[in-house]
Amino acid sequence: MASGEIEEVPVLLVDTDDEPARLSLGLAARLSRYLQVLTQAQKTGRETLSSHELSEYTRVNSTQIRRDLSGFGKFGKRGVGYNVDALVDQIREILQTGGQHNIALFGAGHLGKAIGSSDIFADHGFNVVAVFDADPKKVGTKVGGQAVRPVEEADRLIAEEGVVVAVLAVPGTAAQALADQLVAAGVRIIFNYSESLLDVPAEVTVHTSNPAVDLLHALYFYLS
Amino acid sequence: MASGEIEEVPVLLVDTDDEPARLSLGLAARLSRYLQVLTQAQKTGRETLSSHELSEYTRVNSTQIRRDLSGFGKFGKRGVGYNVDALVDQIREILQTGGQHNIALFGAGHLGKAIGSSDIFADHGFNVVAVFDADPKKVGTKVGGQAVRPVEEADRLIAEEGVVVAVLAVPGTAAQALADQLVAAGVRIIFNYSESLLDVPAEVTVHTSNPAVDLLHALYFYLS
DNA sequence: TAGATTGTTAATCGATTAACAATC
DNA sequence: TAGATTGTTAATCGATTAACAATC
Numbered sequence: 001m002a003s004g005e006i007e008e009v010p011v012l013l014v015d016t017d018d019e020p021a022r023l024s025l026g027l028a029a030r031l032s033r034y035l036q037v038l039t040q041a042q043k044t045g046r047e048t049l050s051s052h053e054l055s056e057y058t059r060v061n062s063t064q065i066r067r068d069l070s071g072f073g074k075f076g077k078r079g080v081g082y083n084v085d086a087l088v089d090q091i092r093e094i095l096q097t098g099g100q101h102n103i104a105l106f107g108a109g110h111l112g113k114a115i116g117s118s119d120i121f122a123d124h125g126f127n128v129v130a131v132f133d134a135d136p137k138k139v140g141t142k143v144g145g146q147a148v149r150p151v152e153e154a155d156r157l158i159a160e161e162g163v164v165v166a167v168l169a170v171p172g173t174a175a176q177a178l179a180d181q182l183v184a185a186g187v188r189i190i191f192n193y194s195e196s197l198l199d200v201p202a203e204v205t206v207h208t209s210n211p212a213v214d215l216l217h218a219l220y221f222y223l224s
Numbered sequence: 225m226a227s228g229e230i231e232e233v234p235v236l237l238v239d240t241d242d243e244p245a246r247l248s249l250g251l252a253a254r255l256s257r258y259l260q261v262l263t264q265a266q267k268t269g270r271e272t273l274s275s276h277e278l279s280e281y282t283r284v285n286s287t288q289i290r291r292d293l294s295g296f297g298k299f300g301k302r303g304v305g306y307n308v309d310a311l312v313d314q315i316r317e318i319l320q321t322g323g324q325h326n327i328a329l330f331g332a333g334h335l336g337k338a339i340g341s342s343d344i345f346a347d348h349g350f351n352v353v354a355v356f357d358a359d360p361k362k363v364g365t366k367v368g369g370q371a372v373r374p375v376e377e378a379d380r381l382i383a384e385e386g387v388v389v390a391v392l393a394v395p396g397t398a399a400q401a402l403a404d405q406l407v408a409a410g411v412r413i414i415f416n417y418s419e420s421l422l423d424v425p426a427e428v429t430v431h432t433s434n435p436a437v438d439l440l441h442a443l444y445f446y447l448s
Numbered sequence: 449t450a451g452a453t454t455g456t457t458a459a460t461c462g463a464t465t466a467a468c469a470a471t472c
Numbered sequence: 473t474a475g476a477t478t479g480t481t482a483a484t485c486g487a488t489t490a491a492c493a494a495t496c
Contacts, residue, residue, distance in 0.1 A: 022448055024462065025441075026487095032440040040421050050477065057421050057432075061464060063480095070479050078478040079472040095444050103439075110338035114393075115435075117334065120419055124436040164446065165439065169338075189442050191435060195344055197264045197281050205446070207438050208281075211339075211415060212348040214431050215327075215389065216256040217249075218413050220319050222388065222429070224246055248486065250463095274453065285488060287456095294455050302454040303496040 028095065030068055033058045035091045039123055041084050050081035100125050102161045104187075106178060107169035108133040108141065108148045111193055115169055116144035129161050130154075134174065151178070155185040165189045172196035179206075252319065254292055257282045259315045263347055265308050274305035324349050326385045328411075330402060331393035332357040332365065332372045335417055339393055340368035353385050354378075358398065375402070379409040389413045396420035403430075 023031070037057045041049055051069075055062035069075050069082070075090055076082045092098040103126050105116055115121075116131055131143045132151045139150050149157075157163070166187045168175055175194040182190065183204050192198055192208045200206055247255070261281045265273055275293075279286035293299050293306070296318055300306045316322045327350050329340055339345075340355055355367045356375045363374050373381070381387070390411045392399055399418040406414065407428050416422055416432045424430055 028441040028444045032437045036434055036437045076478050077472060079476045095440060096447050097440055097443055110334045114334035114338055120436050124440055188446055205442050207442055209435060210260050211433060212344050213256045213260045216319060216321055216348055217252040218429050218431055219321055220252045222412055223320050300454050301496060303452045
């Protein structure tokens, strides 16, 4: 070691193994929410957004937002805020979700039609490549510009298109059997809009969406 | 102070001001999720559920679940688990959501019909007291057994029925104006299923539901 | 008894918040 | 310059996890 004057070397907090550290669960969730607000703000023509404004829309503390973002670079401009377009790109890079992903939708009832015709998924690069229904009467009808297919074709299409994500808008009574079939076919992320609880292997992620749950705890804070 | 032998007095962690402490945000959210899984388990006839099983369905760590519950009492039975019916009642009491609450639904499109005909809200004591739509052609049609009303009647009905919660299943372009009207009429919790960002006063809670956001971070953990 | 699961402790990690200098 | 907002520090709080005695 050299004695005497030591030149200060900036310490870069990078992983030694040349790979970015995996984000914590909470951080990935928050970044996704920032992204959603930012893409909406883009639509209304906003050019910049402050951490305070982002905080109002996401209900995440503004210091937390600044800290989350500054961990990846100096994205903001003091006195001004964050450039919306640039920040969208930066968060997409962090989340590695810049590309397009194929998803399959199951169920062509009211909910399936609502999901299939909305651009809530398309806005974030998710293509609904196919819509399936078990009811022969629904097969062939249009949902979001696509003809509904019989559920028997699902396995083949999942394999061909490399579908990893399935959205289940089916009755609770049909959900578990369908989930089993999809897991066997290669699906790894299931969005469950049925009220049924799903049993799946550990390597599969189930996200059960239930507005009543959110309402329950929103109401608690209103009542107390 | 008395010297010598000291009789041990159990320390009860109660609030001195005779009121239960307000739950933390995270705890209220977790309890709501436990409640949802438990009510589903009730439907399938389960009598007991272990913290480990609850953990699988809620993705909350099982130690966390036991700790959350043991803060309110010894609800479980060692070697057995938790009694489903009893735990449902106990969590409802903690969340103060045993009663019935009136909610109003706006929008009678695909999503509105899906929400209005599901019993996802009814299961947790939420009554959809009215369904509204701005489109005269939809007024009078049935959604979940109810006749759709013109949105002009909303103010009167909100006041009469003491509606605090509104569910917005309307196009993004209509959402902000409707939110303004509802806040003026007395609504304090808004469930926003439109893609639009809503500006509301601080005393109003907006919950924006966006499946694409959840999908974004689920996908991150799949990809990395 | 043997097996299972709770209730609880302790240690660690991530989230929250206030405060403020730096700087656009 | 003056006002606004970022980036960052420090202190606190809540969440996570492993471990295990208690006990059904």
